[in-house]
Amino acid sequence: MARSLSLERGRPLLAPSLLAADPLCMAASIDRLGGEADALHVDVMDGRYVPNISYGPGLVRALRDRYAEAVLDVHLMVDEPERGIEAFAAAGADYLTVHVEATRHLHRLLGHIRELGCRPGVTLNPGTPVEWLRPVVHLVDLVLVMSVNPGFGGQTFLPEVLSKVRTLCQWRAVDGLSFLIEMDGGLGPANGADVVRTGCDILVAGSSVFGAADPLLALRDLRRTAQGGISHGRS
Template structure:
């Protein structure tokens, strides 16, 4: 599908989420960060809000579960209408079963890695996934500075995907902006989560297009 931009509502106005989704109507996805104040030190939203966003947003919902016990909770987000559901491998006890259940319910299954988590131990389960999310900040809060040390992991992940001939998207989340997106695209990423860079812009839709163009030119 080429380059895709997924604005994160983490930095949007939670009191006006339908309006905030409409501000990025030309985005490919709306990225929803679900945090439980256990796996990460922050608390955001859950299934009822996702259900409402599915009805209000003009694009599909991409749920990033930064929660404990995603094996138990991930299927519920598919049932709520999410088109893509990401679980953190650090919190997942049965990633193959969870990925298969997400897919069986009709959504794309994605595995997320924190900055210090290597991709190599999970090479054998890549075929069970539709996307790998590489965190380029420590998960939990928006507005953090991009970690360049994650760029080699993006390249290694792309190499593993190519090695096995898989059709897997590589998503980047954390500090993505006009200043960092080209490096990520050059390294092999093709789906970009951007929160502060988009929602702090005077024209969020225009920023989405700018980021898409920068990434496409660098990939």
């Protein structure tokens, strides 16, 4: 059974993006987080849906073998993700998130991901209308809102995507759903509280954590500042 993320402790969840970690010292980079990450975010890129090429099922399997209890949050930035989900599920992914535009049969794909024992998620690009999710939002455990255009690390946060989070929160409340809302792109201590205050549950942070001299201190700083979004109430 796939591991899950829980909000029971009443704090924002943090999922450091391994795309920003040192690829030659991946385990050392993760170990520097001191076990305080709520999930490990794995960006998979195929050179088609986005220009870059990154990791595959082999990395997910290695992560599962070394970090048996970690929540592996796998973000598939790939065309026709239905061709690869079985390999990632077998490798040990917990969450498998696909882009709305990447498949012709999103409803079927999300169901298949759950059948494989993973938690299905769907991703919205900055230019993708949130309304495209309305027919399938009841099928997912996670909605990932991209706050940069996908495919490259180190980009600047796009604040206009926050309106999508507000809409998702409204749907979740009205329909009595429990999916988590995740945001990825340009996140750090400067904007973490605003993102959480809007309604986001999970922050994906790459450069602001792994690019810091001390990733553990950076992770703690992000959690502390993001916690302010809960302390002051969400809009």
